[in-house]
Amino acid sequence: MLGDGKKKSLSNFSINLSYKNILHIIQQKTSMKKILITGGAGFIGSHVVRLFVTKYPDYHIFNLDKLTYAGNLANLTDIENAPNYTFVRGDIVDADFINELFETHQFDGVIHLAAESHVDRSITEPMAFVMTNVVGTCNLLNAAKNTWKASGYEGKRFYHVSTDEVYGELHNPEDFFLETTPYDPRSPYSASKASSDHFVRAYGNTYKLPIVITNCSNNYGPNHFPEKLLPLMINNILHSKPLPVYGKGENVRDWLFVVDHARAIDTVYHTGKEGETYNIGGFNEWKNIDIVRLVCKTMDSKLGRPEGTSEQLITYVTDRAGHDLRYAIDATKIMNELGWKPSLQFEEGLEKTVDWFLNNQEWLDNITSGNYKEYYDKMYS
Ligand SMILES: NC(=O)c1ccc[n+]([C@@H]2O[C@H](COP(=O)([O-])OP(=O)(O)OC[C@H]3O[C@@H](n4cnc5c(N)ncnc54)[C@H](O)[C@@H]3O)[C@@H](O)[C@H]2O)c1
Numbered sequence: 125m126l127g128d129g130k131k132k133s134l135s136n137f138s139i140n141l142s143y144k145n146i147l148h149i150i151q152q153k154t155s156m157k158k159i160l161i162t163g164g165a166g167f168i169g170s171h172v173v174r175l176f177v178t179k180y181p182d183y184h185i186f187n188l189d190k191l192t193y194a195g196n197l198a199n200l201t202d203i204e205n206a207p208n209y210t211f212v213r214g215d216i217v218d219a220d221f222i223n224e225l226f227e228t229h230q231f232d233g234v235i236h237l238a239a240e241s242h243v244d245r246s247i248t249e250p251m252a253f254v255m256t257n258v259v260g261t262c263n264l265l266n267a268a269k270n271t272w273k274a275s276g277y278e279g280k281r282f283y284h285v286s287t288d289e290v291y292g293e294l295h296n297p298e299d300f301f302l303e304t305t306p307y308d309p310r311s312p313y314s315a316s317k318a319s320s321d322h323f324v325r326a327y328g329n330t331y332k333l334p335i336v337i338t339n340c341s342n343n344y345g346p347n348h349f350p351e352k353l354l355p356l357m358i359n360n361i362l363h364s365k366p367l368p369v370y371g372k373g374e375n376v377r378d379w380l381f382v383v384d385h386a387r388a389i390d391t392v393y394h395t396g397k398e399g400e401t402y403n404i405g406g407f408n409e410w411k412n413i414d415i416v417r418l419v420c421k422t423m424d425s426k427l428g429r430p431e432g433t434s435e436q437l438i439t440y441v442t443d444r445a446g447h448d449l450r451y452a453i454d455a456t457k458i459m460n461e462l463g464w465k466p467s468l469q470f471e472e473g474l475e476k477t478v479d480w481f482l483n484n485q486e487w488l489d490n491i492t493s494g495n496y497k498e499y500y501d502k503m504y505s
Pocket residue numbers: 162163164165166167168169188189190191192193194195196214215216217236237238239240241242256260285286287288317339340341342343344349
């Protein structure tokens with residue numbers, strides 16, 4: 125569906141505007157940089173869309189999203205009427221649609237976040253991950269290449285957002301993932317993201333498409349879909365439901381506040397070197413069980429429950445198949461070369477996150493009713 129979303133026409137403007145003024149407005153509009161953000165209704169994408177729409181009034185931001193179970197326009201109500209924002213509903217797997225979209229709008233840049241993103245779902249439905257994450261990414265690469273090559277790619281940028289999971293797992297506590305760490309994906313999700321990363325680099329190398337890639341650690345923060353660890357725990361504590369922890373909870377992840385990831389994406393989009401990869405992370409490693417205990421403690425205090433109440437809900441469940449032991453990002457390159465660093469300490473970020481969920485229980489309830497509930501019951505019964 126092309127052009128879904130807001131349609132603007134000159135009839136909205138005052139009849140008193142002179143021809144010269146109207147021409148000026150049209151010129152301003154047409155010279156605006158047009159940036160396509162894919163997956164902008166999802167968790168991270170919505171924070172990136174908000175940042176770009178509010179920080180860059182001279183950019184026109186197109187948010188392309190299929191609105192799968194993970195896409196939610198309620199994440200963007202505060203900016204949905206901004207004059208420099210347009211939502212387009214569509215599927216990146218549909219090559220004809222993507223080609224037409226690029227021809228119509230002649231984007232200057234792409235920030236590609238749309239993906240199937242949940243490891244557990246990739247174990248039960250791997251082909252959905254191949255289609256969106258691999259085929260969908262290739263469709264975007266082809267459309268960008270075909271529309272941009274005539275201009276010699278002048279001023280263009282294709283930014284692919286990826287994950288640290290492509291690097292596999294770490295065992296030695298002194299090891300970190302570097303940009304040069306060989307890929308070793310171990311789940312259908314990470315394999316599909318690794319494959320898409322390879323295609324992006326291949327288009328950069330073969331067709332000279334101006335690409336840049338980032339690989340980020342686990343995000344947390346407002347609007348996080350409640351199938352993922354932190355919002356799942358917050359929601360279950362709210363409803364005094366069991367807190368399912370895989371295996372013994374020994375798996376280690378590096379956590380970054382989602383707004384800091386969006387800031388990093390802004391930095392890399394504008395100042396990252398063409399063809400480069402940057403790792404993004406918070407130097408903030410936590411064992412799953414420790415982070416769950418911290419969420420319990422924070423929630424007990426916020427809800428006025430005696431400390432220790434929520435911990436009693438922890439229930440160990442059969443470990444995820446092929447569960448990677450430890451991920452840890454070395455983010456020195458982006459910090460030293462581009463000057464980005466996380467703005468929040470973890471405890472502060474977690475507090476903000478818990479407060480957001482407590483203040484937005486309607487958002488949570490809308491998601492946790494209906495289809496999601498069936499999925500949840502299947503996964504954790
Ligand atoms: N969440 C994390 O911790 C994390 C960490 C590092 C990297 N990433 C990457 O960041 C990106 C965004 O992750 P997220 O957690 O926000 O994911 P998400 O699942 O919350 O959002 C994905 C969005 O993509 C949309 N989408 C899915 N399939 C689509 C399709 N075929 N066509 C168009 N839109 C489609 C969904 O509707 C949704 O809005 C992904 O590429 C993910 O691999 C995520």
